[in-house]
Amino acid sequence: MAEYLSTREVARYLKLNQKKVYALVANGQLPAARISGKWLFPKELIDTWVAEHTVYPPGGLMGAMLDQLLVLQGSDDWLLGRVLQGMSQSPHGSPVATASVGSMAGLSALADGKAHLASCHVAPSVESSQAGTPVYRLALYSREQGVLFDRKRAPGAGGLEALCSRRIRFAERQPxxxxxxxxxxxxxxxxxxxxxxxxxxxxxxxxxxxxVRNGQADAGVGVRIAAHLAGLDFAPLAREQFDLVIPGAFMSHERMSQFLERLLDGVRAEAAHAPLGYSFEDLGRLQPLPAGAEPAP
Known part of the structure; x- marks a missing residue:
């Protein structure tokens, strides 16, 4: 059932005096209905009116949210998840919401104003064009991708050519x-x-x-550390760079700076243990990427 406010109630709700409320109504700026000589204000429409007149800082709604919550969408990565988990257990940590939606969907979330940063492992030109706004590329590490398989169940399944020639059950990642x-x-x-x-x-x-380990599939493509943790065989295919992409509007925000500093410290601590399949030569390298532009090598 709809809730209605009187003139006095809406003035108190909006923290205005009643004369200002009458002036807004007279100018057609505030939604109201006149019933039997009295003004009534649908609360739902008043809330919508407030939202429509809210002025956000640079970065829009996500910029306003950054003080309370940081949203990270994009590619799944075991090491990144491990570092974020450690950060969440710290009493000094800021709340971080994550969603493993894939590299391209993470970049689309940036373009749509639904994330503060994206994790991805695609070409820099793709990062800049898909984000739709000037961004920064923060290099974390490179990681090895390859075929994950069980040699006992699928002997000789180590290469792409061998895989393609066989009628196997292939585990695929999301589009x-x-x-x-x-x-x-x-x-x-x-x-x-x-x-x-x-x-x-x-x-x-x-x-x-x-x-693959449980027999639901015979093989798939993934990172070396996943094969190791699941007790599978691994045939390398490629080494790729894993980055964070951050819109320029958020880079100077204190909360973002603190988050990135703590994240890099966490990655450095993990690098000391030499996690299988990871390499850290470019860790911390920050590169500006103009929207839609190919960066300099």
């Missing part, structure tokens, strides 16, 4: 993920036509590896 795009590029480069039957899609490397 628009960086891993699915990598696989498409590798298949096109070698002019291969797979004969496999797909299983999935799976939203994380660990989920895919466990599907």
């Amino acid at each position: 628009r993920s960086g891993t699915s795009l990598l696989l498409e590029r590798l298949l096109a480069a070698q002019k291969l036509q797979p004969r496999w039957t797909t299983v999935g899609p799976f939203s994380s490397h660990i989920e895919l590896a466990l599907a």
Whole structure:
């Protein structure tokens, strides 16, 4: 049932005096209905009116939200998840909401104003064009991608050519993920036509590896550490850079600076343990990417 406010109630609700409320109504600026000589104000429409007249700082609604919550969408990565988990357990940590939606969907979230930063492993030119706004590319590490398989169950399944020639159950990642795009590029480069039957899609490397480990699939493409943790065999295919992409409007925000500093400290601490399949030569390198532009090498 709709809730209505009197003139006095809406003045108190908006923290205005009643004369100002009458002036707004007279000018047609405030939604109201005149019933039996009295003004009534639908609360739902008043709330909508307030939202429409709210002035946000640079960065829009996401910029206003940054003081309370940081939103990270994009590619799944075991090491990034490990670092973020450690940060969340710190009493000094800021709340971070994450969504493993894939590289391209993460960049689209930036363009749509639904994220503060995106994790991805695609070309810098794709990062800048898909984000739709001037961004910064923060290099974290490179990681090794390859075929995950069980040698006992699928002997000789270590290469793409061998995989494509066999009628196996192939675990696939979700569309628009960086891993699915990598696989498409590798298949096109070698002019291969797979004969496999797909299983999935799976939203994380660990989920895919466990599907192979449990016999739900015979093979799939993922990071080396996932194969190691699941006790699978691994045949390398490519090494790729894993980045964070941050809109320029958020880079100078104190909360973003604090988050990135703590994140890099966490990655450095993990790098000291030499996690399998990761390399950290470019860790912390920050590069501006104009919207839609190819960066200088």
